[in-house]
Amino acid sequence: MTTTTTTSPGLAAVAAGFSRRRFLVLGGAGLALAACGGGNSAPGTPGAPDTGSGGASYGGPAVTIAFWNGFTGGDGDVIKKIVSEFNAQATNVKVEMNIYQWADFFTKLPAAVSTGKGPDVACMHIDDIPTNAARNIITPIDQVAAALNLQESDFSSAVWQGGTYKGQRFGIPLDIHPLALYWNKDVLDKAGLDAEKPPMTRSDYESVLAELKGKGTQGFWVSPFQFTGAFTYMSLLWQFGGDAFDAGVTKATFDSPEAVEALTWLTSMVDQGYSPKNVGQDADYIAFKNSKNAFNWNGIWQINDLKAQDKISWGVGPVPQIGSQQGVWGNSHQFVQLRQTRPDQNKVDATRYFINWVSQKSAEWATSGKIPAKLSVAESPEFKALKEEYSLAPEAQYVHFPPATAGIGDALTELYTAVNNAVLGKASPQQALSDGAKKATSILQDNLKKYGA
The missing domain is CATH 3.40.190.10 (Periplasmic binding protein-like II)
Structure with a gap:
């Protein structure tokens, strides 16, 4: 080769x-x-x-x-x-x-x-x-x-x-590579919390973050960037019952009441002091590996990177359900x-x-930090032996992908910008999403002319 x-x-x-x-x-x-x-x-x-x-x-x-x-x-x-x-x-x-x-x-x-x-x-x-x-x-x-x-x-x-x-x-x-919840067991242990049972509901998640804050730890650093703050927001968007675009992908809908509620919850993590302001690119993940925070919403692809280090004890599983239904970003x-x-x-x-x-060979490919796309392989003994990756297999049933529409990346960039503006406090969630959705809708209309329906 x-x-x-x-x-x-x-x-x-x-x-x-x-x-x-x-x-x-x-x-x-x-x-x-x-x-x-x-x-x-x-x-x-x-x-x-x-x-x-x-x-x-x-x-x-x-x-x-x-x-x-x-x-x-x-x-x-x-x-x-x-x-x-x-x-x-x-x-x-x-x-x-x-x-x-x-x-x-x-x-x-x-x-x-x-x-x-x-x-x-x-x-x-x-x-x-x-x-x-x-x-x-x-x-x-x-x-x-x-x-x-x-x-x-x-x-x-x-x-x-x-x-x-x-x-x-x-x-x-x-393959499928969704977002996952990583938790730092050392940080949770030090705070007297159950490191083997991460919070999986909104009330439990917020309760643990409040306890961590009370002991001097900002437990959930919110990234304002596409990697992975925007992916976190998109997971919440679907959990709260919203969607980024209408069924025909002719109009951006990430300014809906559900969308605003999702982004308001995410920015509240900063407002309540559970996250620092102005988190830099990758700083949330670096802080996690240095035991400066407890939770990191990041891709399945980080599993092997964490396996390669011996500084912290960690766990991985599906992202918590913050909204009324399960949902997670993936590609x-x-x-x-x-x-x-x-x-x-x-x-x-x-x-x-x-x-x-x-x-x-998709089971072998899964060792790179992926879920096999084929359901039968995802249930194979070979994949089940990959403990960390297999723990995320349930997400394949409710994962959401970007729409199969030409030029969608340009419209999604406006969503990423809206999240960035809201998390950094440059605009309210409502204003950031409204401005972004208008621009994204214009792009979608241009794409219809460029690529056809």
Whole structure:
């Protein structure tokens, strides 16, 4: 296997292998674009008929396919191992993998595809699929789903529907990575609280925070940033019965009474002194690891980072239910196939075979801090043996993902900005959300013209 990785500093980006692509411009040396790469087969011709292969097997000539992703954190080591295993068993398919920071990945991908130098296969997040499908950067992948005999009942409905755009499937689900509650057992023990039984209801959560405050600890630091304050807010938004957008994703609704109630509760954590003001990027997580706070709402991807340290004793589980119903923010990595200017059907078939093969390794992939997307794998002995990850499996039943709508990221940025303004005290929750929703609705209307309904 040939693997190239580019990295740049940043705690959450390193620990998570995840994306701040709409908030940060990540530094570091760039990678030269990798060509789709060789093999022994003759180049295909544009418009060549599709064989209809879904990837159950591959019997064509030897080919080399390019695989791009943004797994720069601990998940990078896991995907390298899986790709090495694939290359060791595949007799006529070789995978060459490039790993980029997610921001660099999405900067390079459109230009690479348009010039015929893009990869054959990639992984991207569920909210990136519609935009890339609308821009003709990725291609439908229905044959793979059919060959794997995948059906909606094999997954949570949200993760399955998230891989579609305008009635066609563009993504094969690999995982779910939701927000989780982490608790610092040392801080709770020191305060005389039960470190083995974290608060899971609003009343219990607020009671514990009040006790911690009384003993000099601000127990729940609220981040004003997308990672992970905005994700915390979105979890609360759904818990309080609201939603970010209307059913047709034509209007932002994150200024509804339920939405305001959710953000008012979050900002009250600062107002009541349970959180410091002006928490810096990643400061909430750093404070947690230094026993300066008790609770951190963060991604499942932090499990391996916490396992690697020995400074604190900690626990992890589903986020508390603060509102009237369960709800949690999440996202999903999904496999996609890239448009080729000169399609080589052998490579197309080999790519489908690779996706098929890796999809069956989702329990191994879960060791990188993920929940397998397929329900049967999430209940397998292999996944159950991953104690911390398995504790979050119930969240797969009520996780929410961004809508499968082209250009949704631009509208979500206005939500993130509204949360930032409210948490930092620059505007009331009502005003921040109202201003943000107006801008987001305008963006959604522009997107309808740009991408179509």
